Amino acid sequence: MDLNERPVHELLELLAQGAIRLEEVLADLEAAIRARDQEVHAYLALAEQEELLRDAYAKSQTLLRGLPIAVKGNICTLEFPTTCGSRLLEQYRSPYEATAVRRWKEAGGTVGGITNLDEFAMGSSTEHSAFGPTRNPWDLGRVPGGSSGGSAAAVAAGTALAALGSDTGGSVRQPAALCGVVGLRPTYGLVSRFGLVSFASSLDIIGTLTRDVRDAALLLSIIAGGDPQDSTSLPVPVQDYTSQLRPDIRGLTVGVPKEYVPGQLGAEALALVDRWKAVVEELGGRVEEITLPLTEYALPTYYLVASAEASANLARYDGVRYTLRGVGRGAAEMIAASRTLGFGPEVKRRIMLGTYALSAGFFARYYGKAQKVRTLIAQEFTQAFTRVDFILGATAPSPAFRVGEKVDPLAMYLSDIFTLPSALAALPAVSIPGGKVGGLPFGLQLIGPRLSEARLLSWALALEEALS
């Protein structure tokens, strides 16, 4: 019956009608995982089938009826190790669970497994996992994007109904685009970070990877809302985003920044963008070409801010706790040896960069300046939103690239150029499947003003319906 290929909201409806039974959903999921996960390697850990069934029965009368989601390996759960894709945390089990996971479970959901990621969410291809790369279900020779590549690939492969990911500079949206699923990055602070292992605290947020826009609304309704355990979470009450969905863009103005559709996208992608614009107009919206000239500064700004915060956030992995310990005479040598042994090259690169950016004598020139540019980028968006209702463009500059293709770190960083600016500005953004380029999924990104999720998802739904 391929129930594993259906969105969560449909399954809930079928379950409510009694048209299907939960064990059928779980059986289809298990079959898909058996058939595909060995080659895709989306999962780092999987729940026991019997346990999922037992949980599901106990929760059959709840909102989510015991349906499982996949959770990215940097979000704490009680049931599985939280490895962050790192050797350093290979054995680490969290004694508490993330607020988002707790809310999912309290609503009657379960956790089906933990997904692969670039180590500590640093990367755009899920090749930087200590436990091996994840592959793109559309083409196993290609990457699924990253860092939430495991979550995106699992949904695309039908081995998860939906998944949680985390987005620091594009880590939900870019893999969603490359795997042909929907990836939502909410407004910074709308979902609690409590239990999300910090990479760059001022940018990190938990987002969703789903089969369609309605599921994004459904998941967000459950995990969003202020949390007293996260001082940076916004005091926003829990709300039902699904009931607020109005797929209607008549009379709205859609801004298309020229920086988000540069010539190097290639003819096929540019033609796709033209189709998106035509669809907007067919739906009664107005397309306005705009410019966001600070876009080119987003990449250096992001890598300074995020790396600086990461250099402090990752200092706790010192060999004193968390099982992996290097050998050295005295504490300093032991700490250095542990970190040398435990971290992969990309993580080390960013710790070095961040440490340098914060050093005495360089702080003002790098970190301080980056913060100022960040403010300017946010102002540029605020300005743009006085003229347009939302911003549309490509999610990533190319469809999925080949495994091992991007050896140069900078080439890898460039795959996030369209997702970084809105992350720096703390804005909500969603990537939906926008068509194919070279036979591979190509993502359409919509960016909205702060806390505009209900509207943003409505517009995304309108485009999703028109494009499918």
Place this chain on the structure above:
Amino acid sequence: MQTVIGLEIHVQLSTRTKLFCPCRADYFEAPPNTLTCPVCLGLPGALPVLNKRAVELALRIALALGSEVRERSVFDRKNYFYPDLPKGYQITHHDEPLARGGRFTFFVDGHARTVRIRQVHLEEDAGKLVHVGDGALVDFNRCGVPLVEIVTEPDFRSAKEARAFLQELRTLLRHLGVSSGDMEKGAVRCDANLSVQVGDRPGTRTEIKNLNSFRAVERALQAAEEYHRELLAAGETIAQVTFGWDDHADRLVVQRTKEQAQDYRYFPDPDLVPLVVTAEWLARVRAGMPELPRARALRWLERHKLTPAEVEALLPEPALANYFDRVAGELGDGKTAASWVLAELRQYWTGEEPPLPAEDLVLLIRKVGAGEISRTTGKELLAEAAQTGKSLPELLARPDLVQLGDEQALVQVAQEVIAAHPQAVADFRAGKAQALGFLVGQAMKKTEGRADAKKLGEILRRLLSP
């Protein structure tokens, strides 16, 4: 040559919970690693949430020191690696502290000295290493315990001044109810910096870390002063060094030199939002401020005419000071209250609670004052009540005491003494005044010291007068 000293004092706040998590803050004698949670252990994904009570206690300190409280302050991360620092950074106010400026006046050898305060800020404590064999164990209980750091300007001119300042600062902290102030338990820790200025040229500073007693502060600073003066006298330059203090060996130990100076890479902690102290919040804290020890001392000197020695004895322990104020207030006689509290009651005060309720002491003092019981009896009753926990009003109700209080009983004792000592009676009648003293003494002996000697004297004189 002029010695110049500045202090950084870390005050452990007596909040119930830690600065950023709900763990109990009173770690003294708790078994290792029993007062921890994901937040203070810095476990992956855990986030700090600021304890408002700690902010209020820090504000009390800032207000008491006359510091200017800043409406917006920002917690920074101070980055360094050490096994007792689980996050690899300490959360502390740095560039934008809680309060700036202020001053504090204290007395050295009876002379007032005032030093300026540079800033007052909040930070979290680190854990503790316990060295065993050639390794070390870590106890994270202390992690996240709230500290207020008070930084002074380099206004001290001697080790003695620094010590006197700290002693009075401790009294202030105790009266504010913000800290136990116990240096021996690490509730107040002090870092000092010292330089010796020759003419107008400022000297090179050396730092001394972690001074954990008044004596250590004074001795370490004296040693540092000698070190500077000797090198300067020999024409040598002084290196920028950080010392520790070895209490047992009574000497300075070099901890690190300038080449090893740390770069802490401070930056605002993105896990926390700026701390905003509104005018209303500050006003509420100000309204809840207890009377400061300086004001209390002046009040006692002026209103109660206490001696400076009495003030000094009553002031350091807020519980004793409060007790005295209650007794003095009810009695309406501070002098008498002070003499009873200091000479009699204080010796029995060992625990947290007073050995005798204040109203009982007032009752006792009144009975003695009215001559119903002797001072000696009063002291004995106080001792008995304090040591056995018996109720003083019950002790006062004992039949033998009541008899001694009333005139009739004393007259009878006096008549017995007169009958038993005819010679002394004759002597007194012959004009030997000291014979009365002998008779009073005999009467006191008969009552086992429980009668009021003055009253007995009056009665004897009356009975013997022609």
